Amino acid sequence: MRNALNRLFHTANTVILGKPRQIRLAICCLLARGHLLIEDVPGVGKTTLAHTLANLLGLKYQRIQFTSDLLPADIVGSSIFDGNNHAFHFQPGPIFHQMILADEINRSTPKAQSALLEAMEEHQVTVEGETRSLPEPFFVIATQNPVCQIGTFPLPESQLDRFLMRISLGYPDSRSERALLKGEDRSVLLEKLPVCLQTDELVAIQDQVRSIHVSDALLDYLQALIRFGRESGHYECGLSPRAGLALLNAARAWTFIEGREAVLPEDVQAVLAPVCGHRLRPVSSGATNADVIVAPMLEQVAAV
C-alpha cells in the first residue's frame, strides 16, 4: 500500500511538473476526506491536476463548469417524465460521481454554489423530497479565479470553511516550463495514466489516517495555535472549532504520507498554511498569500 502511494506521487509529478508540494497537499487533503479549493489564475494546470488525480485513483470523474447561469438542478439532477412508464424518472446530475471538478466555482451565483456546498458537507442530496446518498469516496476539487477578477461571486467565509484546504499552484519554474513545452501533450498523457490506487485501497488508507495517534502534547500545540488565531489581534476573526478539526485531520493525513505513526508539531505546521490560510483574515495588510497570513502563528507559537 505504501508502494502504491509512492507510485501515485511519482506519476502525478510526471504530469504536473515542478509542483511536488501542491500535489502532496492535494493528496493529503484527499486522504483526510476533505475537499480541495485551488485558487489561481487560468492556465496554470488546476484542471489537469484534478483530472490526473481522478485517473490515478480510478475514480468516476465529472467536471462541472460553473457559469453565471448555472442552476442547482444542473448540478444535482432533476426528474424527467418517462412517456413509456407514465412516471417521473430521476435523472442524476453530474454530482453523482466520486470526484467532481467544480471549475471556476466563483463564476456562478451563490444559489448554484450552495447546491454543491450542501452536497459536500452532507455527502447526500435531497431532490424533490427524496434524499439520495452520494457515492463514496466523494471528493470535490473546486477551482476559483483570484477574487479581484471581473464577474466573480466570492465565496462567503462560511462556505470557504467547507474546504479543507486552499492551495494555489503558481507559475512553474523555468526548468519545469521548458520540460512542459518539450513534453507530450497533457491530454494524451492523461489518457495513458495507470490506476495507481484502487478505490478500496483508498478507503482503507482513509481509515488508517483516522487512527494515526495524536498525543496530548500535540493537542496542546494545536490549541495554542487556535488560541493565537483568536487572541493575538493579528486576525479579524479566529479559527472555528471546525477549523481545528480540519487542521487535526489534515495533520494526521500528512503524518501518514510522511510514514510516521504519531503526529508531530512539524506535521501541523506543514498543513497550517493551506488549512488556515482561507479561514483567517489578517487585520492589517490585505495579504492573501496563505504563507504570509500564517507566518506570525508559525513564528510566535512555541512548538515543543
Next chain:
Amino acid sequence: MKKPAATSFVPDRTQENLLLFSVFFVAAPHLLNLGWAIVLYFSLMAAWRFASGYRPALLPGRLLLFLLTLSGAALVYVDYHRFYGREAGSSLFLVGLGLKLMEMRNRRDVYLVVYLAFFVALTQYLFSQSIALAVYTLAAVALLISVLIGLNAGPVLSLKTQFRMAASLVAQAMPIMVVLFIFFPRIAGPLWKLPDDPSSAKTGLSDIIEPGSVSRLALSREPAFRADFEGPLPLPAERYWRGPVFWHTDGRRWTLPPEQGRNTVQAPAFSGPAYRYTITLEPHQKRWVFALDLPKVFPENLAQTPEYLLLTPQNVGERRQYTISSYPNYRTGELSPAEREQGLQLPDRPSARMLRLVERWRQSSSDPKDIVNKALLHFREEPFVYTLNPPVIRDKPVDTFLFETRKGFCEHYATAFVYLMRVAGIPARVVTGYQGGQWNPVGKFLEVRQADAHAWAEVWLSEQGWTRVDPTAAVAPHRIEQGIDLDRQMADHEVSFSPVGRALADAAFDLHDWYDQARLIWASVDHAWNQRVLSYNPENQKRFWEALGIVDWRGLITWLTALLILCGVLVGLWLRPRRKPKAADPAMAAYNRFLKKMAKNGLVKQTGEGPRDFALRAASERPEAKEAIGAITTLFLRIRYGRQADPRDIDQLRRRVRALRV
C-alpha cells in the same frame, strides 16, 4: 518552516507611505528655520516619491536626478551664498534627504534615508531648544523607529503593533537618556562651534538709538530675561532694568562711548532696602546684563561701567544666570569735568524756538530741579501723543518732534528731554533698558519681554547725583504702571495698556481669562525648562553632583554602577519569563537541558521551530554531533508524541543528554 521572502526593499505600499510621512514629519519644523524655497523643494521631492509609489515610471532617470541635485545645491547657494553654517548646512541636509528619496532602490538606501532623517531632526536643535521641539522630536524619533521595525519585520506586523513597539522602545530609552544627561560630563560652551550667521541676529536692544530702535521691539513677545526674587517685589514704577547708557549724539542718532580710557567706577552711596534676585538672561549677542537700578552686589565675572551697567566678558550667546542685589535708593558722587562736558554735548546750535522755550523755564527758576519739573510739565500739558507709529522726521528730528509732530515712542521723549536739559545747562544722558515685567504667579517670577524695552533720561543734580527722569511717564503714565497690552496692540497697531498687567503687578492674582492663565503656566514651564535643562552647564552639573555626594570620578563611577545595576534589575524583572515552560514532564525537562546545551553553542531553537526541524538544522550545522542529536530527538519525540512511551526511553534520553558534547 518557511519564511516569506524579503526581496523587495519596502514590504508594501503602507510601509513606503509610512516612511514618506515620517520623513516629512521630521522635516516639517524646518519650515520655521529655513527658506521657504528649500522646504518647498523638499516637499516636492517627497510628493514626487509618493506619486511614483503608484506609478514607478515617474521616478527620475540619472540625468534628471543629476539636474535635480544641481538645482538643489543652487537653491541653497542662492539663499545663503555658502554651503556651511547653520542655515546653509541644514538646508543642504534637507535637500540631500529629498534627493535620496528619489533614488531609494534597495534596503540599504532606505536605511540611509532613515539615518539622514535622524540627522535632520538633530539639526533643528541648532535653531531652537524649546520643550515643544523636544516633544516633537521624541514623536519623530518614534516614527522613524517604527519605520525601521516595519522594514525589518516584513508585512507580518500591523501598523498599530509597529507604533506600539516603537513607542515602547522610545519609552525604554528615556531613563537612559535622563541618566546620561545628568551624568555625562558637560562640555563648556556649545557642542558645535558655528560660524556667526549675520542673518540670525537676536532681537534685543541695539547699541545706537535712532527713531524706531526701541519701538521695533514693542511687538515682540520674546522674553528678554526672567527674574526670580528672593523676598518682596519692587513696585511697578521702580522696575527700571538698566541697559546701555548714551552720552553722545549727532542730532539724530545716539551712540555708545568707546570702551577704552573710561573713568573708574565711582561707587554710589546706597541706602534703604535692597532687592536680591536671579536673572535668567536670554541670549542677545551683546555683553550687557540688565539689572535693577542700581546694582551693588553682582557675580565676580561681571564688570561694571562708570554708568553702572553690568557687562559680561563675552557676548551672551546662550542662556545665562546671574544673582544680583540692587538698591533703589542711591546717591552718586560728583561729576568729573570730562563727564560734565559729555553730559552737555550738543551736536549743533539749538533752534530759536527751543532756546526760547528753555529760556522761559530758566527765567522762572534757577534751580535745576524746577527746570526738570517744568520740562516734564511741558510734556504733560502740551498735546503730546504716545504712539508706536510716529511720523518719519527727515531733519532736525528733535526740534520737529517737540514743536510740530509731537507724536513719538519712548525713545523720542527720552532723547528730546535730554536734548532740552543740555540746552538748559543740566548734564543729562539717555538710558535704555527694560521697564516693567509681568509677574508670573504660577512660576513666581517676573518675566520681562522685548516689548518692555524702554528708554528714559538721567539728569545730574548736585545734591542727588544722577537722577532718573522718565518723560514717557509724564506723557503716558499707564506705560510705566501697566505695561503694554500686546494682544490688543497686535490687532490695531496702537499702544494699549493692559489692565491685566496691573492686576498682576499688584500680585493680586485674579484671572478670569483662561488664555492668559494658560500663557502664564506655559511661561513658567518654559522657565523651569530653561533653568533645569538648558542651563545644565558644567558648573550646574558639578553643583548637582556635589549634592549627590559625588566629588571625584570615583564617586561618579559608584553612582553610575549603582544606577546601571538598578536599571539592569528593573529590566530583568520586566523581561523575566512570565510563564516558565512547565517541566513537570521529565522528558520535557531532559529536552530543555538538551536545548540549553545547544544554545551555549550558538544553536538556539526558535519559538516556532518544531523539535524535528531543529534537530535537522542542528545536525547540518554540527555534523559531528549528528548522531547524538538525532537519537535524543527521536527519543524525545517518541516519549512526547508517540502512542505509548517505553519506561526505559526516559532513562536513555537522560543519559544521552548528559553524555552530549557539542
